[in-house]
Amino acid sequence: MMDESAELAVSITQIVQRLKGTHLHSQLEKQAKSVQREIRSLTAAYIYCLLALLPPGHPRAPPEHTKEPLEYMRKAQVNWEKRILKSLNSMCTELGIPLAWKRPVPEQKELANKWNEMGTDEPDLSKFRPVYAPKDFLEVLVGLRNPNNERSEDLTVRSHWGLIQVSLNVRDIPQMREMYPELGLTYGQLGIDDHTHVPPVVSEQDSAAAQQYSRQGCPTGLRAQLWSLILNTTNDPEDITHYEQLKARVINHDLLVDNLIYKDVKLTASNDDYYFVFEDYLYQVLLCFSRDTAVLEHFSYNSATPPKSCIQNKSGSEQCAMVYPPNGVIPFHGFSMYVAPLCFLYNEPSKLYRVFREMYIRYLFRLHSISSHPSGIVSLCLQFERLLQTHLPQLFYHLREIGAQPLRIAFKWIVRAFSGYLSTDQLLLLWDRILGYDSLEIVAVLAAAVFAFRAENLMEVTSLASAEAVLADLSTLKVMPLLQIFLFATSV
Numbered sequence: 001m002m003d004e005s006a007e008l009a010v011s012i013t014q015i016v017q018r019l020k021g022t023h024l025h026s027q028l029e030k031q032a033k034s035v036q037r038e039i040r041s042l043t044a045a046y047i048y049c050l051l052a053l054l055p056p057g058h059p060r061a062p063p064e065h066t067k068e069p070l071e072y073m074r075k076a077q078v079n080w081e082k083r084i085l086k087s088l089n090s091m092c093t094e095l096g097i098p099l100a101w102k103r104p105v106p107e108q109k110e111l112a113n114k115w116n117e118m119g120t121d122e123p124d125l126s127k128f129r130p131v132y133a134p135k136d137f138l139e140v141l142v143g144l145r146n147p148n149n150e151r152s153e154d155l156t157v158r159s160h161w162g163l164i165q166v167s168l169n170v171r172d173i174p175q176m177r178e179m180y181p182e183l184g185l186t187y188g189q190l191g192i193d194d195h196t197h198v199p200p201v202v203s204e205q206d207s208a209a210a211q212q213y214s215r216q217g218c219p220t221g222l223r224a225q226l227w228s229l230i231l232n233t234t235n236d237p238e239d240i241t242h243y244e245q246l247k248a249r250v251i252n253h254d255l256l257v258d259n260l261i262y263k264d265v266k267l268t269a270s271n272d273d274y275y276f277v278f279e280d281y282l283y284q285v286l287l288c289f290s291r292d293t294a295v296l297e298h299f300s301y302n303s304a305t306p307p308k309s310c311i312q313n314k315s316g317s318e319q320c321a322m323v324y325p326p327n328g329v330i331p332f333h334g335f336s337m338y339v340a341p342l343c344f345l346y347n348e349p350s351k352l353y354r355v356f357r358e359m360y361i362r363y364l365f366r367l368h369s370i371s372s373h374p375s376g377i378v379s380l381c382l383q384f385e386r387l388l389q390t391h392l393p394q395l396f397y398h399l400r401e402i403g404a405q406p407l408r409i410a411f412k413w414i415v416r417a418f419s420g421y422l423s424t425d426q427l428l429l430l431w432d433r434i435l436g437y438d439s440l441e442i443v444a445v446l447a448a449a450v451f452a453f454r455a456e457n458l459m460e461v462t463s464l465a466s467a468e469a470v471l472a473d474l475s476t477l478k479v480m481p482l483l484q485i486f487l488f489a490t491s492v
Contacts, residue, residue, distance in 0.1 A: 170383040180433075291327065
């Protein structure tokens with residue numbers, strides 16, 4: 001037996017020697033390396049799945065894996081945070097303005113008196129600029145690479161013509177039909193079918209039932225109560241007291257980010273036909289939000305880390321490594337549009353504030369953090385591109401060839417969950433489903449459905465500008481028919 005093994009080993013060695021330098025040998029070597037890469041990639045994916053399945057706090061799950069299991073995602077997020085903080089500190093240095101300072105007493109009194117009329121103020125904001133805009137963030141996402149996939153052509157071979165060059169597990173249409181059965185053509189949808197039954201979920205204060213019910217849309221008159229029920233928000237005396245404390249912090253101290261908030265509201269909501277009337281509410285909510293240290297708790301499951309900077313203390317000396325702003329969230333261009341739709345539902349500032357904060361720490365933070373989470377911005381972008389590539393390949397290829405990558409057009413919709421793009425009644429119907437399914441995935445599906453709806457016109461365009469013109473106005477679109485047709489009438 002040993003002799004046979006030895007003979008076999010010698011034969012193999014001789015064959016390998018003869019093959020060396022031949023074309024066949026180089027081909028075999030290439031294939032072997034490719035298999036080796038695939039095994040490495042699959043091993044990494046397997047380890048990721050195992051880690052993802054470990055519950056938070058499991059002794060074998062490293063703390064950072066609770067925030068984000070994939071190392072390359074964590075590194076990308078850290079580098080992005082450094083860029084944002086550098087941009088903020090540069091602005092601070094250029095303008096010669098500290099990050100925070102105590103307001104003089106007369107200024108405190110003036111702000112307290114005009115708290116409900118802050119929109120009438122016209123401060124000079126010309127020197128302030130947004131720390132970043134969605135298009136800057138998109139470029140970071142486009143640059144993401146998984147080091148386990150060494151050759152970029154490996155991804156291209158896997159039918160990936162899009163901008164997102166990382167592989168994550170996203171659902172296809174058959175899987176979505178299982179995930180979203182209530183969106184099926186045989187189900188009644190509020191906003192389409194007036195006869196949809198309204199169960200007594202509000203009077204029973206049943207959060208799970210309210211969530212299930214909102215999957216088919218919430219009645220306009222009950223939406224505010226249903227959302228509060230789903231989000232488990234209250235407006236108890238403690239909540240009102242907390243809001244008043246945040247208001248006092250705004251009145252007592254001025255922050256550099258306050259100017260970014262003012263600027264953003266002026267650039268976005270103040271110019272919007274639906275939201276300009278809520279300018280005062282937006283200032284109140286966003287200024288209080290920036291001071292709310294309770295928001296920091298969500299960083300335990302957010303891939304991001306609260307930024308730290310140097311701030312002058314009472315003695316005038318610099319105190320470094322302080323979380324800034326106090327809530328750990330630096331606003332960017334369009335941030336105020338996360339609050340704007342909620343102003344239609346809640347007219348008590350403390351209640352509006354609580355609902356927005358809960359919406360943010362459950363869902364909205366994922367739209368501007370780099371992570372592999374299924375509701376994270378990377379997954380949503382990949383989901384959108386995969387849906388178009390699979391079900392509208394000719395359209396995708398055409399737009400790609402004329403330099404109009406679909407994601408460059410759709411990203412602004414996705415990063416805002418369509419706020420400011422759809423009419424408000426349609427936006428609220430979309431957000432009903434976000435709460436109902438406890439997922440942002442439906443945002444990516446709608447983005448793909450919009451392209452499908454305008455596909456005929458888009459096949460005629462010859463440039464990015466003309467493609468953007470076809471998709472410039474979404475205010476007349478009806479969300480539910482678009483989603484239902486795309487998910488349940490598309491052939492798979």
